[in-house]
Amino acid sequence: MTDLVQKEHLNFYQDKQGHKGIWAWLLSTDHKRIGLMYLYSIMIFFLVAVTLGFLMRLELIKPGKQFMEPETYNKLFTLHGVIMIFLFIIPGIPAIFGNFVLPLVLGAKDVAFPRLNLFSYYLYVLGALFALSTLVIGDGAADTGWTFYAPYSVKTGTNVSLSVLAAFILGFSSILTGLNFLTTIHRMRAPGMTWFKMPLFAWSTYATAWIQVLATPIIGITLLMIIAERFFGIGLFDPALGGDPVLYQHLFWIYSHPAVYIMILPGMGIISEIIPVFSRRRIYGYNAIAYSSLAIAFIGYFVWGHHMFTSGMSGPARIVFSLLTFLVAIPSAIKVFNWIATMYKGAIDLQPPMLFAMGFIFLFTIGGLTGLVLGALATDIHLHDTYFVVAHFHFVMFGGTGFAFIAALHYWFPKIYGKMYNIRRATTAFWIMITGFMLLYFPMFIAGFRGMPRRYYNLLPRFQIENFISTVGSWILITGLLLMIINLFIGARKGKKADKNPWKGLTLEWQTDSPPSLENFDEIPTVKEAPYNYKS
Amino acid sequence: MTLHRDDEASKMGMWIFLFTELLLFGGLFLVYSIYRYKNPQAFAHAGEELNVLIGTINTVVLITSSLTVALSITAIQKNKPKLAIGLIWLTIVFALVFMVNKYFEWGAKIEHGLFPGQEHYNTIEPGEKLFFFLYYFMTGLHGLHVLVGSVLLLFVITRIRQGRVTYDNFVFHENGGLYWHLVDLIWIFLFPLFYLIK
Ligand code: HEM
Numbered sequence: 001m002t003d004l005v006q007k008e009h010l011n012f013y014q015d016k017q018g019h020k021g022i023w024a025w026l027l028s029t030d031h032k033r034i035g036l037m038y039l040y041s042i043m044i045f046f047l048v049a050v051t052l053g054f055l056m057r058l059e060l061i062k063p064g065k066q067f068m069e070p071e072t073y074n075k076l077f078t079l080h081g082v083i084m085i086f087l088f089i090i091p092g093i094p095a096i097f098g099n100f101v102l103p104l105v106l107g108a109k110d111v112a113f114p115r116l117n118l119f120s121y122y123l124y125v126l127g128a129l130f131a132l133s134t135l136v137i138g139d140g141a142a143d144t145g146w147t148f149y150a151p152y153s154v155k156t157g158t159n160v161s162l163s164v165l166a167a168f169i170l171g172f173s174s175i176l177t178g179l180n181f182l183t184t185i186h187r188m189r190a191p192g193m194t195w196f197k198m199p200l201f202a203w204s205t206y207a208t209a210w211i212q213v214l215a216t217p218i219i220g221i222t223l224l225m226i227i228a229e230r231f232f233g234i235g236l237f238d239p240a241l242g243g244d245p246v247l248y249q250h251l252f253w254i255y256s257h258p259a260v261y262i263m264i265l266p267g268m269g270i271i272s273e274i275i276p277v278f279s280r281r282r283i284y285g286y287n288a289i290a291y292s293s294l295a296i297a298f299i300g301y302f303v304w305g306h307h308m309f310t311s312g313m314s315g316p317a318r319i320v321f322s323l324l325t326f327l328v329a330i331p332s333a334i335k336v337f338n339w340i341a342t343m344y345k346g347a348i349d350l351q352p353p354m355l356f357a358m359g360f361i362f363l364f365t366i367g368g369l370t371g372l373v374l375g376a377l378a379t380d381i382h383l384h385d386t387y388f389v390v391a392h393f394h395f396v397m398f399g400g401t402g403f404a405f406i407a408a409l410h411y412w413f414p415k416i417y418g419k420m421y422n423i424r425r426a427t428t429a430f431w432i433m434i435t436g437f438m439l440l441y442f443p444m445f446i447a448g449f450r451g452m453p454r455r456y457y458n459l460l461p462r463f464q465i466e467n468f469i470s471t472v473g474s475w476i477l478i479t480g481l482l483l484m485i486i487n488l489f490i491g492a493r494k495g496k497k498a499d500k501n502p503w504k505g506l507t508l509e510w511q512t513d514s515p516p517s518l519e520n521f522d523e524i525p526t527v528k529e530a531p532y533n534y535k536s
Numbered sequence: 537m538t539l540h541r542d543d544e545a546s547k548m549g550m551w552i553f554l555f556t557e558l559l560l561f562g563g564l565f566l567v568y569s570i571y572r573y574k575n576p577q578a579f580a581h582a583g584e585e586l587n588v589l590i591g592t593i594n595t596v597v598l599i600t601s602s603l604t605v606a607l608s609i610t611a612i613q614k615n616k617p618k619l620a621i622g623l624i625w626l627t628i629v630f631a632l633v634f635m636v637n638k639y640f641e642w643g644a645k646i647e648h649g650l651f652p653g654q655e656h657y658n659t660i661e662p663g664e665k666l667f668f669f670l671y672y673f674m675t676g677l678h679g680l681h682v683l684v685g686s687v688l689l690l691f692v693i694t695r696i697r698q699g700r701v702t703y704d705n706f707v708f709h710e711n712g713g714l715y716w717h718l719v720d721l722i723w724i725f726l727f728p729l730f731y732l733i734k
Pocket residue numbers: 050053054056057077078080081082084085088089144145146147390394397398402453454455456474477478
């Protein structure tokens with residue numbers, strides 16, 4: 001009897017389900033443990049890729065060769081891109097917070113297929129090991145850029161096959177995660193939680209999961225074709241042999257552009273959770289935000305062509321793709337307006353999650369608007385493959401999704417660990433980071449606008465000022481990042497005990513203990529009200 | 537952790553997975569149609585090398601196997617596990633027949649030197665090369681799915697034996713069947729594309 005009572009009050013760290021030591025993690029099918037395993041793995045890869053970015057920036061501090069060979073630089077930006085895209089930003093929010101938080105916000109005990117979930121994690125690890133092993137095996141890391149454009153990717157002597165295989169496995173992992181979440185959201189919502197009483201994070205995870213499931217297979221098959229090409233040399237994408245390299249680009253972007261929305265949608269979901277909580281106001285335009293997630297997912301399928309404006313596409317095709325690209329900006333803008341409208345006249349509380357969320361809005365808006373500059377045909381001809389693009393995608397991916405990710409870390413941290421980090425240090429880290437961020441990436445817009453091409457290890461003297469500022473910015477940004485990580489690390493180990501609901505959130509995850517018990521809720525909650533019902 | 541059972545969820549998961557499989561092949565169908573459009577003559581010419589008879593036999597074999605798998609599900613629903621197991625074995629035998637045919641078919645092509653890298657292959661037109669590459673790639677990937685499907689069906693048999701798949705708990709069996717129908721369905725598209733269109 002006492003045994004039973006005790007078990008009730010174990011949190012999920014203490015409840016080892018009969019496993020010993022490390023096995024309690026490695027064999028666990030608990031969505032919270034799997035989420036944390038993702039968190040730790042992904043953070044490690046992220047730091048590796050940040051180091052690579054740091055080294056590249058160092059090389060570009062002034063004109064001339066500093067300390068790396070051109071080939072080395074090519075390998076670095078490829079690996080940096082591959083890790084950041086396939087190991088950090090695509091799996092990041094869904095795999096970590098989707099796993100940890102999604103069942104909690106839905107009021108469920110776990111995801112629909114817990115064992116499949118663990119399997120996806122191991123696929124992720126396997127893919128990651130493949131990607132990193134290219135560094136040490138054979139002829140070294142791929143030097144094609146993360147896009148593996150054919151025919152170069154078929155001809156280069158570097159380890160493309162292994163990198164491509166890694167991306168394939170990671171894609172498979174991503175599909176299974178998406179499948180799991182779709183089913184979870186359809187089948188496991190708490191009683192009373194109708195679709196339109198579902199928190200917006202769940203909505204955005206839902207839209208994301210559809211993209212994961214429907215777009216990823218295309219890249220899977222494309223990557224398999226690249227591997228087959230490398231072994232048999234048929235010339236599928238080689239014009240000399242009757243193949244069509246632009247077809248490869250089409251296939252690649254049929255996946256990879258929707259994948260951009262895999263990256264950003266979950267981030268938007270997080271922002272939609274945080275803004276109402278720290279403004280103490282009901283979210284403005286709940287339905288508009290929910291529907292715009294679906295709209296982004298849907299339109300996102302039809303814009304891939306804008307990556308090929310300069311690679312030979314018919315005029316009408318280019319115009320259609322350009323138009324569609326503009327259309328996709330509408331639902332994104334709807335969200336931004338809704339967030340701002342929510343904050344208007346709210347009682348804004350500038351806690352770290354809110355700061356990062358506002359950082360997101362600021363940086364993402366810059367990234368999004370410059371995206372329109374690239375989406376317009378005439379300007380893109382000039383800006384294609386310049387540093388303008390590099391700045392644009394760092395603003396949306398790092399300033400957007402990356403900041404949303406960090407906001408989520410700070411927001412759900414007390415739920416995950418049951419402890420609180422140092423608020424002042426987190427705030428300082430934010431200001432250092434955003435300063436470093438602007439210094440690092442904003443000059444790239446200018447350099448790109450003035451014609452500096454991307455993917456070169458060297459620069460012309462006339463771009464010297466921009467690049468110097470940018471490199472210094474990278475130091476500041478990385479300092480901020482490290483401060484933030486150290487702060488969270490200390491918080492997780494020695495932080496003050498946190499309340500069940502420190503931010504006074506109204507969604508279900510805040511009703512259970514911190515950290516939650518193995519089954520999340522003592523009793524599955526029943527939902528009566530719409531989320532975010534702040535009386536104001 | 538209390539294991540909860542939700543057949544609807546399992547089936548939904550399977551259907552979504554089947555979608556991804558369709559899209560996987562969809563990418564290949566896209567490549568096929570584009571290259572067919574660009575090299576109509578070479579494709580038609582290369583297509584004549586394929587043996588329509590073996591292809592037809594294999595189509596019949598696969599469709600019949602879909603029938604047996606469907607019957608096995610009905611059998612388990614009517615609480616006749618022995619019959620169900622027998623029907624699944626029959627399905628697997630059909631799968632083997634299919635693969636053996638495939639083996640002879642590929643073998644004959646390779647004997648003619650029509651595999652990438654072989655001498656005869658190196659002399660044919662680029663368009664025909666693309667055709668043969670797609671032929672090996674698509675039917676090969678499909679063959680892989682036949683094997684995976686068979687293994688899945690073996691699991692179904694084991695579970696019936698263990699009493700984990702029964703007349704009131706057969707969603708695993710159903711999912712195995714669904715997968716098998718997918719394998720069949722893809723073949724029904726591959727067959728005309730490679731063997732019949734001239
Ligand atoms: C401190 C952080 C970072 C630094 C210093 C950094 C720096 C750089 C540099 C110097 C390049 C090469 C530009 C070129 O030569 O064309 C680059 C490329 C890239 N970065 Fe970052 N980056 C950072 C963070 C991120 C993050 C968080 C992401 C994604 C989420 C990211 C994604 C990419 C991608 C996709 C490329 C393109 C690679 C390619 O051209 O194939 N980076 N980054």
